[in-house]
Amino acid sequence: MKLQAQVTLDLPQATDSQRKSFYEVLNTEKWCKQGNITTTWTMTFTENASPDGALKTIKEDLDKASKKSGASYTASISIGFAPVKVSGKPNAAALEI
DSSP: OOOEEEEEEEOTTOOHHHHHHHHHHHHHTTOEEOTTSTTEEEEEOOTTOOHHHHHHHHHHHHHHHHHHHOOOOEEEEEEESSOOOOOOOGGGTOOOO
């Protein structure tokens, strides 16, 4: 099974330009922004990834984005083998669980 990661970010006092630059780095590093959830990103790791290795990669990606954009961040990070599920109202274009 592949590890899944979900990161929810807060970029306090970031300008629109900093936010855009931060998100561009995450996109480059193969993160997927979750549709209608403002600052939630997910990634699926390779079969041989370990939780510790995944956490190291996540921190490196976030630090790289912070450095490039000049924006500071706070993140909530979840790593596990179950797929990330999103729920919302049917008209919110979100997956129902």
